Amino acid sequence: MQRLRSSVDRWGVGARWLHWGMLLLYGASISLGFYMVDLPLGFAKYRAYTLHKSLGISLLVLIGVRSLWRLIDAAPISVVSSRWQRVAARIVRVAFYIVMWVMPLSGWLYNSAAGFPLQWFGYIHLPALVESNPHIKILAKDVHVGAVYVLMCLLCVHVAAAGKRHWIDRDGTWQRMAPFL
Amino acid sequence: MRHHLSRAVVVGWIMAVATGSSAHALAPTYRVIKDQSTLSFVGVQQGEQFTGVIKDFVATVRYAASDLAGSLLDVVIHLRSLDTRSSERDQALATADWFAISQFPDATFRTVAIRQTVNGPVGDADLTIKGRTKRIAFPFVWAQTVHGATLDARVRLNRLDFGLGSGEWVDATVVGHQVDVIVHLTLIATPSVPATVAQPLRR
Numbered sequence: 227m228q229r230l231r232s233s234v235d236r237w238g239v240g241a242r243w244l245h246w247g248m249l250l251l252y253g254a255s256i257s258l259g260f261y262m263v264d265l266p267l268g269f270a271k272y273r274a275y276t277l278h279k280s281l282g283i284s285l286l287v288l289i290g291v292r293s294l295w296r297l298i299d300a301a302p303i304s305v306v307s308s309r310w311q312r313v314a315a316r317i318v319r320v321a322f323y324i325v326m327w328v329m330p331l332s333g334w335l336y337n338s339a340a341g342f343p344l345q346w347f348g349y350i351h352l353p354a355l356v357e358s359n360p361h362i363k364i365l366a367k368d369v370h371v372g373a374v375y376v377l378m379c380l381l382c383v384h385v386a387a388a389g390k391r392h393w394i395d396r397d398g399t400w401q402r403m404a405p406f407l
Numbered sequence: 408m409r410h411h412l413s414r415a416v417v418v419g420w421i422m423a424v425a426t427g428s429s430a431h432a433l434a435p436t437y438r439v440i441k442d443q444s445t446l447s448f449v450g451v452q453q454g455e456q457f458t459g460v461i462k463d464f465v466a467t468v469r470y471a472a473s474d475l476a477g478s479l480l481d482v483v484i485h486l487r488s489l490d491t492r493s494s495e496r497d498q499a500l501a502t503a504d505w506f507a508i509s510q511f512p513d514a515t516f517r518t519v520a521i522r523q524t525v526n527g528p529v530g531d532a533d534l535t536i537k538g539r540t541k542r543i544a545f546p547f548v549w550a551q552t553v554h555g556a557t558l559d560a561r562v563r564l565n566r567l568d569f570g571l572g573s574g575e576w577v578d579a580t581v582v583g584h585q586v587d588v589i590v591h592l593t594l595i596a597t598p599s600v601p602a603t604v605a606q607p608l609r610r
Contacts, residue, residue, distance in 0.1 A: 267499050269575040276453075341493030343455035348580065351454060358492040 234303050237403050241299060244292045246405045248285065248326070255281040256374060276345070279337060283346045286330035293323065305397050311387075318383055325377045332370040339363035434471035434478040437555055437594035444592045446484065450491075450566075451583030457496070463488035468558070468594055470521070470549060472528065478521045480530055480545070480558075484514040504573050511537045518545070536569040547590070555595040562588050 232238040237245070255278055262274035306312050334355055337344050341358035345351050356362055391399040446461045463485040470478040486508050491497055501508040518530040519542075530545035547560035564586050566572055572582055 267502050268504060272499070272581070340495060341457070341491070342496070343453040343457075345453050348453070360494075 232299050232302055235398075235402065236302055238299060240295055241301075242403060242405055244288065244295060245403060248288050248292065251281055251285055251288070252377070255285060256377075259374065279333070279344055280347045282330045282333045283344070283350075283352065285326070286334070289323070289326040289330070292326075296323075302402055305399075306391075315387065318380055318387070321376075322380050322384070325373050325380065328369065329373045329377065332366050332373060336363060336366035336370050339366055432471060432473065434469040434474040435596050436598075437468040437470070438597045439466045439468065440555075440593040440595055445589070446482075447589045449587045449589065451585070452496075453581065454583075457491055457493070459489055459491040459500075461486065461489050466592065468592065470528075470556070470558075472523065472549070475521045475523060475528070478518070480516070480518045480521070480532065480547075482516040484516065486512055486514055504576055505571055507537055516545075534564075534569075537571065539569045541568050555593070558590065558592040558594060560588075560590040562590075564588060 228239045230238050230240045232241050258274060258278045258281070262271060262278060265271035265274060304312055304315075306315065334344065334352070338354035338356050339359045339362040343351070344354070388399055388403075391397050446464050448459050448461075449456055450459065451457075461484055465483045465485075467479060467481040470480070486506050487501075489497060489500060489506070489508075491500065500506055503510075514534070514536040516532055516534050518532045520531045522529055522531070524546070526546060528547055528549060530547065532543055532545045533540050534543050535541075543562060543564070545560060545562055547558050550557045550559075565584050566582070566586050567577065567584055576582060
């Protein structure tokens with residue numbers, strides 16, 4: 227029986243869906259981001275940016291939900307015995323949350339400072355955070371792009387640690403977070 | 408007797424008859440005060456309005472309500488100076504899908520007639536953008552000032568009439584078809600060619 231909330235030994239459906247769903251959306255959004263920047267000026271580029279922005283707004287809503295859910299939902303008890311590894315895991319997790327907030331917000335700021343409208347799949351219109359401003363635009367762009375690389379570094383550390391626990395420690399870490407088990 | 412009339416007076420008569428203003432002063436020429444004049448437009452992108460300004464334009468303005476035949480509005484608009492407060496959008500607007508600015512750097516506006524209506528003067532003008540000319544009605548408000556005049560106008564254009572936004576850009580949900588052009592000119596009266604030609608009439 228799948229449970230929405232996490233138990234002492236397993237992440238619940240809520241946490242698992244947010245984890246894997248956001249991974250998929252981030253994968254799509256970041257891939258699109260790297261692809262779209264080099265497109266020639268034209269409608270295809272415009273469409274790609276529009277989709278990237280819609281995915282970004284979705285990810286902003288999802289990190290909001292995820293942060294709240296993390297506060298409401300009790301996490302499973304850690305099975306990691308090493309103290310430094312528990313501390314490292316906590317640092318990486320907090321960093322993930324920070325970057326997942328910074329990424330869409332800096333994108334929104336970048337879009338606002340660049341003087342473009344922002345819509346979620348053409349349905350919901352979001353206001354500009356600031357007036358068109360070339361200085362804020364450059365700053366927000368640097369933060370937005372920088373956040374991608376930080377996120378990818380965190381992902382590498384996270385996957386390496388999860389892989390170590392799954393294949394070397396064999397502590398059941400995959401079963402705790404696996405999407406369909 | 409006709410043969411006693413000076414040649415200059417005859418020229419003056421011909422000018423006056425030709426411009427239909429025998430009883431009135433000919434339309435004076437005005438110079439645009441650049442920093443007090445704006446040529447702007449309001450477009451809609453994804454349902455959100457944006458404003459563009461064209462900073463560089465050259466206008467020839469001759470106007471008098473009493474000399475509509477001698478009145479003229481002639482504007483050459485240098486599109487490279489287009490600024491929508493978004494460098495990405497400006498770059499996109501310069502491409503072949505939009506203004507094709509490298510091929511058509513200027514838009515032109517020239518009245519072929521100006522008529523008086525109950526709502527004020529209306530210019531019938533040929534507007535050429537991207538090599539396409541369309542005759543438009545250009546109602547404007549003319550207000551005389553101490554040293555000159557102001558001209559204010561707002562006209563609604565359809566961007567598709569000028570091939571602006573071709574291919575998939577035709578989609579109105581992406582960029583609206585209607586574009587409002589807003590003109591505000593602050594003008595100062597200048598000594599003009601018609602005024603000097605008209606001199607013989609006053610002798």
